[in-house]
Structure formats: structure tokens, C-alpha cells
Amino acid sequence: MSSYDFDLVFIGGGPGGYVAAIRASQLGLRVAVVEKDKVGGVCLNIGCIPSKALIDRASKFNALHELVAYGVKADLKAFDYGAVHSFSRKAAEKLSKGVEFLLKKNEVETISGTARLIGAHEISINLNAGGERRISSFAVVVATGSRPREVPGFEFDEKRVLSSTGVLMLKKLPRRLAILGAGAIGMEFAFIMNAFGVEVTVVEMLERILPMEDAAAAAVVGKAFERRGVKFLVGTKAFALDRGSTDGSPLVLSLGPAGSASPDTRLEADAVLVSIGRSPNTAGLGLEELGVRLDRSFVEVGDFYETSAFGLYAIGDIVKGEPQLAHVASAQGEIVAEHVASLLGKQAAGTDPRGSLGHRRVDLGLVPSAVYCEPQVAGFGSREEVLKASGVHFNSASFPFRGVGKAVAIDEAEGFVKILTDPATGAILSAFAVGPEATELIHELLLAKSAELLPQDIFSMIHAHPTLSEAVKEAALSVEGRAIHT
Amino acid sequence: MSSYDFDLVFIGGGPGGYVAAIRASQLGLRVAVVEKDKVGGVCLNIGCIPSKALIDRASKFNALHELVAYGVKADLKAFDYGAVHSFSRKAAEKLSKGVEFLLKKNEVETISGTARLIGAHEISINLNAGGERRISSFAVVVATGSRPREVPGFEFDEKRVLSSTGVLMLKKLPRRLAILGAGAIGMEFAFIMNAFGVEVTVVEMLERILPMEDAAAAAVVGKAFERRGVKFLVGTKAFALDRGSTDGSPLVLSLGPAGSASPDTRLEADAVLVSIGRSPNTAGLGLEELGVRLDRSFVEVGDFYETSAFGLYAIGDIVKGEPQLAHVASAQGEIVAEHVASLLGKQAAGTDPRGSLGHRRVDLGLVPSAVYCEPQVAGFGSREEVLKASGVHFNSASFPFRGVGKAVAIDEAEGFVKILTDPATGAILSAFAVGPEATELIHELLLAKSAELLPQDIFSMIHAHPTLSEAVKEAALSVEGRAIHT
Numbered sequence: 001m002s003s004y005d006f007d008l009v010f011i012g013g014g015p016g017g018y019v020a021a022i023r024a025s026q027l028g029l030r031v032a033v034v035e036k037d038k039v040g041g042v043c044l045n046i047g048c049i050p051s052k053a054l055i056d057r058a059s060k061f062n063a064l065h066e067l068v069a070y071g072v073k074a075d076l077k078a079f080d081y082g083a084v085h086s087f088s089r090k091a092a093e094k095l096s097k098g099v100e101f102l103l104k105k106n107e108v109e110t111i112s113g114t115a116r117l118i119g120a121h122e123i124s125i126n127l128n129a130g131g132e133r134r135i136s137s138f139a140v141v142v143a144t145g146s147r148p149r150e151v152p153g154f155e156f157d158e159k160r161v162l163s164s165t166g167v168l169m170l171k172k173l174p175r176r177l178a179i180l181g182a183g184a185i186g187m188e189f190a191f192i193m194n195a196f197g198v199e200v201t202v203v204e205m206l207e208r209i210l211p212m213e214d215a216a217a218a219a220v221v222g223k224a225f226e227r228r229g230v231k232f233l234v235g236t237k238a239f240a241l242d243r244g245s246t247d248g249s250p251l252v253l254s255l256g257p258a259g260s261a262s263p264d265t266r267l268e269a270d271a272v273l274v275s276i277g278r279s280p281n282t283a284g285l286g287l288e289e290l291g292v293r294l295d296r297s298f299v300e301v302g303d304f305y306e307t308s309a310f311g312l313y314a315i316g317d318i319v320k321g322e323p324q325l326a327h328v329a330s331a332q333g334e335i336v337a338e339h340v341a342s343l344l345g346k347q348a349a350g351t352d353p354r355g356s357l358g359h360r361r362v363d364l365g366l367v368p369s370a371v372y373c374e375p376q377v378a379g380f381g382s383r384e385e386v387l388k389a390s391g392v393h394f395n396s397a398s399f400p401f402r403g404v405g406k407a408v409a410i411d412e413a414e415g416f417v418k419i420l421t422d423p424a425t426g427a428i429l430s431a432f433a434v435g436p437e438a439t440e441l442i443h444e445l446l447l448a449k450s451a452e453l454l455p456q457d458i459f460s461m462i463h464a465h466p467t468l469s470e471a472v473k474e475a476a477l478s479v480e481g482r483a484i485h486t
Numbered sequence: 487m488s489s490y491d492f493d494l495v496f497i498g499g500g501p502g503g504y505v506a507a508i509r510a511s512q513l514g515l516r517v518a519v520v521e522k523d524k525v526g527g528v529c530l531n532i533g534c535i536p537s538k539a540l541i542d543r544a545s546k547f548n549a550l551h552e553l554v555a556y557g558v559k560a561d562l563k564a565f566d567y568g569a570v571h572s573f574s575r576k577a578a579e580k581l582s583k584g585v586e587f588l589l590k591k592n593e594v595e596t597i598s599g600t601a602r603l604i605g606a607h608e609i610s611i612n613l614n615a616g617g618e619r620r621i622s623s624f625a626v627v628v629a630t631g632s633r634p635r636e637v638p639g640f641e642f643d644e645k646r647v648l649s650s651t652g653v654l655m656l657k658k659l660p661r662r663l664a665i666l667g668a669g670a671i672g673m674e675f676a677f678i679m680n681a682f683g684v685e686v687t688v689v690e691m692l693e694r695i696l697p698m699e700d701a702a703a704a705a706v707v708g709k710a711f712e713r714r715g716v717k718f719l720v721g722t723k724a725f726a727l728d729r730g731s732t733d734g735s736p737l738v739l740s741l742g743p744a745g746s747a748s749p750d751t752r753l754e755a756d757a758v759l760v761s762i763g764r765s766p767n768t769a770g771l772g773l774e775e776l777g778v779r780l781d782r783s784f785v786e787v788g789d790f791y792e793t794s795a796f797g798l799y800a801i802g803d804i805v806k807g808e809p810q811l812a813h814v815a816s817a818q819g820e821i822v823a824e825h826v827a828s829l830l831g832k833q834a835a836g837t838d839p840r841g842s843l844g845h846r847r848v849d850l851g852l853v854p855s856a857v858y859c860e861p862q863v864a865g866f867g868s869r870e871e872v873l874k875a876s877g878v879h880f881n882s883a884s885f886p887f888r889g890v891g892k893a894v895a896i897d898e899a900e901g902f903v904k905i906l907t908d909p910a911t912g913a914i915l916s917a918f919a920v921g922p923e924a925t926e927l928i929h930e931l932l933l934a935k936s937a938e939l940l941p942q943d944i945f946s947m948i949h950a951h952p953t954l955s956e957a958v959k960e961a962a963l964s965v966e967g968r969a970i971h972t
Contacts, residue, residue, distance in 0.1 A: 015951065022970050044891065048952045052895035060553060063546040069573075070543070071564035072550070078557035087555075091895045098889075102971065327951040368950040378950065403584075405530065409538035409577045437926055443947075443955040444929045450947045453937050461929075461936045464854040464864065465501065465813040466534050469929040484508050485588065 002138035004121060006032045008340050009135060010333075011115040011123070011285070012143035014041020015326040016316035018099050018108075020141065020333025025106040027341035032109040032135065034125055039103060039110060040096040042145055043326040046165045049095055051188055053088035054168075055372050058195035062228075062374070066411075081196060082171040111135070117142075117286035120311045139311050139340045142285060142299065143333065146278035146317035146324060153240050154180065154274050160251055161241065162273045164189070173198050174271035178253055180238050181276035182209035184371040187221065189273055191373035194230050201231040201267060203238055205258045205276075210377065213369065215385065216398075217377050217434035220415050224375055239263040241272065280318035295320050303360040304339040305332050313340075323367060331362050365430075366450050370439040375415045378442035380449070381430025384420065394420045394429055397455075397478035399471055401435045403485035406466035412436040417475040419445065419455060426454050426479075437468050444472050455479040488624035490607060492518045494826050495621060496819075497601040497609070497771070498629035500527020501812040502802035504585050504594075506627065506819025511592040513827035518595040518621065520611055525589060525596060526582040528631055529812040532651045535581055537674055539574035540654075541858050544681035548714075548860070552897075567682060568657040597621070603628075603772035606797045625797050625826045628771060628785065629819065632764035632803035632810060637666065639726050640760050646737060647727065648759045650675070659684050660756035664739055666724050667762035668695035670857040673707065675759055677859035680716050687717040687753060689724055691744045691762075696863060699855065701871065702884075703863050703920035706901050710861055725749040727758065766804035781806050789846040790825040791818050799826075809853060817848050851916075852936050856925040861901045864928035866935070867916025870906065880906045880915055883941075883964035885957055887921040889971035892952035898922040903961040905931065905941060912940050912965075923954050930958050941965040 008024045010017035013035035024031045038045050064074045103110050113127040123140065125133045148163035150156060158166035160174075164185050177193050179186045182204035194200045202209065209232060210218035222232060235258045242252040251272055254263035280297045293300040293308040298320035305313045313336045316329035341347060371377040387394050398418035401407035415435025422429055431445040448458050455476035463473040477483040494510045496503035499521035510517045524531050550560045589596050599613040609626060611619045634649035636642060644652035646660075650671050663679050665672045668690035680686045688695065688711075695718060696704035708718060721744045728738040737758055740749035766783045779786040779794040784806035791799045799822045802815035827833060857863040873880050884904035887893040901921025908915055917931040934944055944962035949955050963969040 019970055023968075026968050043951070049891050049895050052892055052952055053897075056896040057552075057556070060546070060549040063549060064553065064558070066543075067546060067550065067560075070569040071562075071566040073561035073564060074553075075559035075561065076557075078559060080557040083556040087897075088895075091897070095891055095894055098971070325951070327948050330951070331948045362948070367948055370950040370953065405535050405581055406538055408581055409535050409574075410542040411539075411573075411577070437923060439950055439953050440923055440926050440955050443949060443953070443958070444933055447930055447933055447939070447944065447947055448937075451934075451937060451939050451943050453933070457937050458933065461933055462813050462817045462848070462853055463929060464856040464925055465529070465811070465816070466538055467856065467925050467929070469926050472929070482509075482512050484505055485584070 002344060004136040004138045006030045006135060006137040007344055008139050008141065008337065009034065009123060009137035010141045010143050012041065012145055012316070013039035013099070013110065014143060014145050014316060014329065015043045016145070016329030016333045017041070017141065017143035018103060019330040020143070020315065020337045021108045022102060022106045023334045024337035024341065025108050027337060028346045029337070029341055029344065032111055032137070033103060034111045034113060034115040034123065036112070036114040036128065038096045039099045040092075044095050044099065045092050046168055048326055050088040050092045050168050051192070052372055053091040054084065054192045055188060055374075057084050057087065058192040059374055061195045076197075081173045084196070085171050088168070116284065117290055117312070120290055120309050138344065139313060141313040141315055141333065141336055142282075142287070142307075142318065143314070143316045143329065144281040144285065144318060146280050148274065149277040149279045151180065151238070151274055151276060154238065154272065156274070160243070160247065160271045162271055164273070164275055167273045174269070175199060176201070176269045178203060178251070178267055178269035178272040180272065180274045182232065182234070183212065183275060183277075184210070185275040186273065187371055187373045189275065190225060190230050194225070194228050199229075201233060201269070203236050203253070203255060203267070204232065204234045205237050207235045209234060210371065213371065213377050214379055214383055214418065214432035214434070216416070216418070217379070217432050220434045221371075221373065221375055221377060224414060278317060278324055282318050305336050305361070322362060322364065323369070325367065325369070328362055328367055335359050335362070366446065368442050368446055370442070372439060375412070375435045376438040377434045378438045379430065379432035380442065380446050381420065383430065383432075387420070387429070392429075393423050395423050395479065396420050397475060399474040399478045399483055399486060401468070401471055403474060403483070404466075404468060404471045406468050406470070407436055409466060410436065417441065417471040419475050419479055421455065421479055427452070428455065433471075435468075435471070441469055441472055444469060488830060490622040490624045492516045492621060492623040493830055494625050494627065494823065495520065495609060495623035496627045496629050498527065498631055498802070499525035499585070499589075499596065500629060500631050500802060500815065501529045502631070502815030502819045503527070503627065503629035504589060505816040506629070506801065506823045507594045508588060508592045509820045510823035510827065511594050513823060514832045515823070515827055515830065518597055518623070519589060520597045520599060520601040520609065522598070522600040522614065524582045525585045526578075530581050530585065531578050532654050534812055536574040536578045536654050537678070538858055539577040540570065540678045541674060541860075543570050543573065544678040545860055547681045562683075567659050570682070571657050574654070602770065603776055603798070606776055606795050624830065625799060627799040627801055627819065627822050628768075628773070628793075628804065629800070629802045629815065630767040630771065630804055632766050634760065635763040635765045637724070637760055637762060640666065640724065640758065642760070646729070646733065646757045648757055650759070650761055653759045661685060662687070662755045662757075664689060664737070664753055664755035664758040666758065666760045668718065668720070669698060669761060669763075670696070671761040672759065673711075673857055674859045675761065676711060676716050680711070680714050685715075687719060687755070689722050689739070689741060689753070690718065690720045691723050693721050695720060696857065699857065699863050700865055700869055700904065700918035700920070702902070702904070703865070703918050706920045707857075707859065707861055707863060710900060764803060764810055768804050791822050791847070808848060808850065809855070811853065811855070814848055814853055821845050821848070852932065854928050854932055856928070858925060861898070861921045862924040863920045864924045865916065865918035866928065866932050867906065869916065869918075873906070873915070878915075879909050881909050881965065882906050883961060885960040885964050885969055885972060887954070887957055889960060889969070890952075890954060890957045892954050892956065893922055895952060896922065903927065903931075903957040905961050905965055907941065907965055913938070914941065919957075921954075921957070927955055927958055930955060
């Protein structure tokens with residue numbers, strides 16, 4: 001036990017801070033979380049969770065069209081998007097209350113306020129209830145997360161020019177929505193809004209949608225979206241926004257080819273969602289004063305996510321060079337918690353050195369990515385174009401969902417599961433999936449890679465029939481050219 | 487290559503026969519499948535596949551009730567169950583055609599007719615097109631499957647007294663359906679029929695529903711079904727059925743406590759589904775004449791599923807002592823195919839001895855079970871009561887879906903994932919799941935067990951957030967008492 005007020009303090013109670021705080025408490029540390037808003041952070045309150053609630057409702061709305069084929073008449077005149085919105089808020093609130101409870105149960109002190117570092121071991125907190133509180137801690141973890149990135153000319157007003165936060169707070173739907181950025185967030189909202197009847201146009205600077213995902217997977221999603229009426233403008237830059245003279249005037253976006261100097265077309269919309277990335281929240285924390293090295297506002301970290309200031313750690317969306325994902329933040333936080341516990345001579349009973357304890361950094365080759373629109377997209381490891389660019393040899397084997405009985409039975413037979421292997425050793429390098437429940441199916445493949453199993457270990461295992469997981473088995477069989485259903 | 491017409495002939499083109507036939511052909515054998523009906527067998531044509539199509543539609547119907555909360559008015563007056571039925575038939579037909587194509591592509595000869603063994607290597611086929619054809623084969627595999635078991639007094643008329651086949655062929659729904667047997671099939675149809683507005687009563691002789699599944703999982707399903715209006719009569723025997731004087735009269739079932747000698751209550755219904763098990767199709771094949779040992783119509787097999795008649799094999803639902811599951815039949819068939827290929831000196835390039843090749847029998851501890859109603863149920867390994875009865879020590883750790891963000895966001899937070907481990911070694915013994923996508927999630931756990939990984943290997947792996955697979959990670963953490971969200 002240290003002579004400080006706390007052993008470990010997290011600035012920020014998102015999926016980085018709160019998960020790691022619980023882990024640290026399990027390890028016997030005295031822990032606090034400073035949070036200026038709601039625990040659970042962006043992810044839980046204004047990110048992953050409410051958006052998944054909306055996606056689920058959107059999916060059920062899309063199913064209405066199928067039911068019409070069976071004579072069901074659906075009357076949407078009285079449809080109230082406000083009620084859908086309210087459902088998503090309730091899910092978020094329930095989980096945020098749950099996190100509050102978990103922190104309390106684990107004896108983590110939650111301090112409501114805005115923190116500023118006044119030393120590597122000392123924090124001044126501007127309490128939400130008023131006044132200042134100073135606390136000291138053996139180690140401090142900055143886990144302040146990120147906010148939607150703004151584009152000049154498209155500054156958020158959160159009424160018509162929306163960030164992901166603003167679009168989640170809408171209680172009424174716009175008639176026409178333009179979305180800047182065809183990454184995970186842009187595509188998830190394109191799915192949601194399209195399902196609820198909004199005319200959606202997605203504008204992407206790069207040459208394809210979902211540029212961080214497998215290209216073939218992105219193409220499957222693009223085709224499905226276009227069939228539902230979503231319009232894509234790729235290789236297209238949004239130059240300027242004319243907000244009109246009143247709130248009632250339509251927004252007018254000036255668009256043009258990504259490489260050109262000026263726009264050549266106009267797009268009218270009633271609202272625009274700008275989802276082109278997220279900026280780290282590292283200003284005003286006192287990081288520079290403590291000598292913490294930043295690179296374009298991201299924090300540079302070393303082993304165990306320690307910053308250049310001794311005893312000061314950084315995790316989550318503010319970390320330079322690691323993906324801005326909730327599950328990465330949690331994993332980083334657990335590494336810090338277990339490291340700090342070991343510095344203080346604590347180690348959980350039963351903790352095996354093969355656990356997160358002992359890891360110095362998250363293995364980025366084992367981080368799953370997931371896009372939750374339908375069809376879903378998921379993957380891990382380097383994409384084909386990245387491997388090619390680095391001159392890495394690989395075999396690529398994929399299996400289509402149309403060969404999977406369950407997928408055909410539920411009429412969701414688009415997509416595939418793909419496995420990239422090392423031709424020399426047979427080892428799994430990467431895997432990608434697009435289609436029904438892809439974000440769940442990817443975990444079997446990820447476990448195989450993380451335990452250094454071979455495709456053989458997957459296909460030798462009996463998979464329940466009829467399940468979507470059979471696509472994973474068949475993809476593994478495809479690596480050896482012996483799939484059954486293709 | 488043998489001097490027979492074929493190296494390997496399968497009698498029956500279900501998921502046992504057709505999958506193994508393709509595998510055998512991949513291994514370079516000359517293969518035929520004799521099928522008297524449609525390839526794909528019961529599973530594909532009148533079993534798993536069409537029932538999964540119905541379950542999916544039923545699930546979408548249930549979602550209608552949720553949408554009503556958002557002001558959607560659903561008018562079911564013109565609802566035509568016949569169209570739903572037709573959708574399920576189309577899925578089955580598409581896949582059966584697909585299997586036909588796969589067999590042709592793999593150069594497996596499909597012979598339409600009814601086979602009878604006239605020697606261990608010789609088969610007489612009563613061709614569907616008329617006439618007889620005799621073929622000889624180095625090895626013969628009997629893969630004739632099973633049919634719904636009949637109960638005296640409840641003989642199927644397939645109009646009102648239905649087997650699983652008859653209920654799949656209904657184009658109009660009964661008002662009231664009694665279901666005898668609360669196993670997987672009974673519960674899946676209870677789910678389907680309830681969703682489409684049928685009054686369902688499930689009668690089960692044993693003391694609980696889903697008697698072959700984890701007891702706590704079954705309880706979760708029971709609660710969910712009761713909330714939707716399904717009635718259960720457990721510990722109840724159906725003594726007799728009064729079919730009335732005309733087809734228009736209601737059916738009257740005489741029911742009573744399972745242990746008693748006579749009924750004490752009556753249950754009226756418009757149709758009854760009898761789903762109390764399946765009988766093996768082993769009569770009329772000439773098995774007894776060849777000296778094949780049968781036990782109550784099931785075939786006794788040894789290593790590589792060879793029967794007591796040399797060169798004659800049996801797989802699938804007719805095998806004594808192994809579960810009647812499509813994926814078991816396929817796995818058994820692959821073992822036979824690879825064994826016969828090795829007898830004939832063939833071995834697939836790249837086939838590793840750790841593959842199915844080398845296995846003498848399916849490892850029953852690694853066979854997943856799955857029930858596809860909602861909430862779904864899945865599992866593998868011995869159930870708690872079985873372990874207790876055999877005096878095996880175990881630890882049981884489970885994690886509830888209500889602690890999983892994705893489950894809360896999609897409002898399907900009932901259920902849990904449970905892992906049983908060996909207290910001495912930490913090895914995974916069994917796992918059970920009930921809840922959303924349980925039938926998919928089980929595969930990550932099954933891969934862990936089949937590769938002899940520990941719970942640690944599961945929880946050290948980053949799981950995508952927010953996914954249902956996080957329940958698997960948290961269950962693994964629970965084994966060490968360190969779950970985060972509980």
C-alpha cells in the first residue's frame with residue numbers, strides 16, 4: 001500500500017477507466033475514478049450502446065417489409081421515432097447506473113468533477129457539486145477519451161450539423177441526411193436512418209466505403225445498402241456547407257472529387273452527420289506541464305502505457321498508434337492495473353503469468369474490429385492490401401454464407417468468412433467476416449489465432465448444425481481446399 | 487482402387503451420407519449415394535432447415551409487438567401463414583438443389599431408389615424410375631436416418647395428429663395445439679406456433695422441460711415461454727386421444743400424472759404434435775440377414791463405425807449410443823470416409839493426423855447440442871446432474887446476459903453462459919448457454935475445450951465490445967471469481 005490517498009486514480013470513467021478500476025480493486029488496490037459526466041463514458045452513454053439499441057430497432061423495422069409478404073399490413077403513420085430514441089436512452093441509462101453500482105460494489109470511489117494534474121501524483125478536481133478537491137495517488141491513469149472531430153465549415157450545431165452525439169440525441173428524424181465519412185460510425189447511422197425511412201447519402205473522401213475494413217467485405221455492405229436505397233459518393237470531398245438563412249432552409253453541401261481544388265456539385269440535405277474521426281481529449285489536463293510527450297494531441301506511451309512522465313499512464317482513445325475502440329481501452333487499462341498492482345506487491349490469487357499480467361502492450365494483431373450495421377463486418381489482423389504492401393506472402397481462403405444452411409434459412413446469405421494464412425507455417429494471420437452475426441463469429445477465429453491454433457483445429461471440431469458458425473468451419477476447410485458446401 | 491463398382495456407397499443422402507460422400511470423393515474414392523427421396527435428408531428437407539426458417543419468421547413476428555410501442559400499427563387480418571410456410575419450403579428446396587449440385591460437382595453418383603443389402607458388398611436398388619439396379623462396393627455405409635416415433639393411440643394422421651414432418655407441412659394454423667414432448671423439437675414448434683398466435687400447451691412426462699439440457703437454462707426458456715402465453719404440463723402423461731366423430735370435432739387428450747395408472751384431466755386441442763423422439767430406419771434393409779447386431783432397432787458399431795458385418799458401416803440417427811444430430815452424422819461419416827480412404831491407400835494431400843483422420847469415433851464430450859427457440863440453448867459436455875451422479879468434482883461459474891451491454895441494448899438480457907471446470911486442473915469440462923445467439927456463442931467455448939485451452943485463454947483474449955461474446959469472456963473470468971460486470 002502506498003502512502004498516497006489512493007494507489008491508482010483514473011481520470012475518466014469510460015470503458016478504459018471503469019473496467020480497469022474494477023480490475024485494480026479486485027487486485028486489492030485503493031482506487032478512484034474521476035468523471036465529469038456519466039460513468040461508462042462515450043461508449044456506454046453516447047456511443048456503442050445506444051447506437052446498438054437503435055440498430056436493433058432498425059433491423060426490426062427492416063423486417064416489417066418481409067412480413068408484408070405474408071399479408072401483414074403495417075401502418076407507420078403514427079410511428080414515433082421519439083419512442084425509439086427513448087428506448088435507446090433507457091438502455092444507456094440502465095447500463096450507466098449498472099456501472100455506478102459496480103464501482104460502488106468494488107469499493108472504487110467515484111468523484112464527480114473535472115480533473116487537472118498538478119503533479120505526477122497529485123490531482124486537483126473541480127467538483128461538479130462545487131469547490132475543489134485535491135487527491136494524491138501512487139499512479140494516475142489518464143483515460144479521458146475522445147470527441148467527434150470537427151471539419152472547418154461543418155462545425156457542429158447539434159441540431160442540423162450533427163456529431164455522433166447529436167445524431168443519437170435526435171428525437172425527430174430529418175427527411176434527408178448527408179453523412180460525411182463512411183467509416184464504422186457513418187455506416188451504422190446510414191443503416192439506422194435508412195431503415196427508419198430517411199433518405200441517406202454517404203460522402204467519403206477515400207475511394208471506397210469502410211476503408212479500414214476488408215475491401216471485399218466493404219463491397220458486400222455497399223451492395224446491400226444500395227439495394228435499400230442508400231446513396232454513396234466515394235472519392236468525394238465536402239468543400240463547404242451553406243446553412244441557409246433560417247433553420248428551415250435546407251442545408252447545401254458543396255461537393256467535388258477528392259483530388260480537385262473546388263466543388264462541382266451540390267447536395268441538399270436537412271441534416272448532416274460528420275463522422276470522420278475522433279479527437280483525443282488531452283487539452284487542459286496539465287499534461288504538457290508535466291512533460292508528457294504528445295503528438296498531434298495523442299499521448300505517446302511506452303511499456304505498460306506509461307507516459308514520458310514517470311507514474312503517469314494513458315489509455316484509451318488518447319493513446320497514439322492504437323485503435324480507438326472501447327475493448328482496446330479496457331484491455332490497456334487492465335494491463336496498467338495489473339502492472340501497478342505488481343509494483344505495489346499485489347497479485348491476484350490464481351493469476352497466471354499468461355493472463356494480461358505480463359503483457360506490456362496490447363497485441364494489435366489480436367484486436368477485433370466490428371461494424372454493427374447489417375450485414376455486419378468484423379475482422380482482426382492485417383488486411384490483404386497491407387500485407388501486400390509489406391511484401392508478406394499469404395494465402396486467402398473464404399467461404400460464402402450462401403453455402404450455410406442457417407444463413408439460407410433466415411434469408412441472410414450475403415457475405416463470407418475469410419481466413420488469411422502464412423503459406424509456410426499454415427498459421428492464421430488475419431480473418432475477416434461480413435454477414436449475419438459476423439461480429440460474434442469472429443471470436444472463434446480470434447481464439448484460434450490467439451492460442452496459435454491452425455485452421456485444422458477449427459475444422460476438426462464439430463460445429464452445431466444449422467448454425468452460422470459453420471461458415472467459420474467451412475472457411476477453415478477452404479484453407480486446405482476441402483470445403484464441403486461450395 | 488477396388489475391383490467393385492464403387493469404393494464407397496452410402497445408403498441415404500442426408501447430412502451423414504451426402505457430406506461424407508463429398509469428403510470421400512475429395513479423397514479420390516469412387517462414391518455413390520442411394521437416396522429414395524430428396525438429398526439433404528430429413529434435416530434439410532423436413533427438419534432443421536425449414537424449422538429454422540419458421541423460427542426466424544416467428545421471431546420477426548414477435549418483434550412486431552415491440553414495434554407497436556413505437557406507434558406502428560400492425561394489421562394481421564390478412565396474415566397468410568401459407569406464405570410463411572411457402573418461404574420455409576423454398577429455403578429447403580434451394581438447399582436440396584444445392585446438395586444435388588454439390589454431389590454432381592464432386593462426381594458422386596446419386597441413385598434415386600430404395601436400397602436393400604444383398605451382401606456386405608452388394609446392394610439391390612429398387613429404382614424410383616422403375617426397375618432394379620445392382621451395384622457392388624468395397625464398403626457400404628448405412629445412413630438411413632430416423633423417423634418420428636409414434637405413441638400408441640396417437641398414431642399420426644398428419645392432419646390433426648402431427649409428427650414434426652406434418653407440422654412442417656401445415657399451411658393453415660390450428661387454433662389450439664397440444665405438443666407431446668418438451669425436447670428440442672417440441673420447444674422449437676412451441677416457439678413458432680405461439681409467435682403466430684396459436685394457443686400452445688406442452689405436455690412433458692419428465693419433471694421439467696428440455697430434460698436433456700442444463701436445468702437452469704431450461705428454466706430460463708420456460709419462464710420466457712410462459713410470459714408469452716405457452717402453457718406447460720410437466721410430469722404429465724398423455725394416456726389417450728379422442729379424435730372425435732369428425733375432422734371438425736376437437737381432439738381430446740386424456741392426461742394424468744406421469745406416475746399414475748389413469749388420467750385425471752382432459753385437454754382440448756385442434757391439433758397435436760407428437761415429438762417424443764425418433765426411431766431409427768433400420769427395417770427392410772437386410773441388416774439382420776448380414777448378421778448386423780441391432781439393439782432395439784439401433785445399430786451397434788465399433789471403431790470407425792463399422793458394424794458387426796465386415797466392410798459394412800453405419801452412421802447417423804441409426805447408431806446406438808450417439809446423439810441423433812445432423813452434425814454428429816456428418817462427423818461420423820467423415821470418419822468412415824477417411825478410414826475407408828486409408829484402407830484403399832488414399833490420403834488427402836495436407837491431411838494432418840490431428841484431423842478427423844485417425845479418430846475412431848466422435849468424441850461425445852465435444853458434441854454441441856443446440857435448441858433454436860428464443861432464448862436459444864446450447865451446450866456440450868456432461869450436465870451438472872450427470873457429473874454429480876458419477877461423483878465427478880467440478881466448479882460451476884456462470885455469467886448473466888444482463889451484465890452484457892449488447893444484450894441490454896437489444897433487450898435480450900435473459901440467460902447466461904456457464905462453464906464447468908475441473909477443480910484440480912482448471913480444464914473445461916462442459917459449457918452451457920441460454921440466451922441470444924447461444925447456439926453461435928457456444929463454439930468459442932467448444933474450440934477452447936477441444937484445443938485443451940483454459941478459461942484464462944478465453945478471458946485473456948480481447949472480445950469486441952459491444953458483443954454477446956463478451957458473456958463468454960465474463961463467464962471465463964467468473965471461473966476465477968473476477969468477472970467485471972457482475
